[in-house]
Amino acid sequence: MSKETAVNKQTVLRCPTCKTLVTAEDDHFPFCSDRCRLIDLGKWASGAYRISSEVLDPGVLEGLNPGSGRPKDDDDGS
């Protein structure tokens, strides 16, 4: 009986990644494992990457291509 009371006093949250119940005593709290923490961090990282990639314009990449503006067969008048 007293054991159950102690369990109820613990801080218990669900892992944001896989929804597993995690107690505050866990090393990876509020995640259930280091893997789930990395997955959650990855979500934020990929979101930031999407925002920065919107700045890139396809035309900029084409301008960086040295062969796009010069046809190779321009010396056919020999």
Ligand SMILES: [Zn+2]
């Ligand atoms: Zn998890």
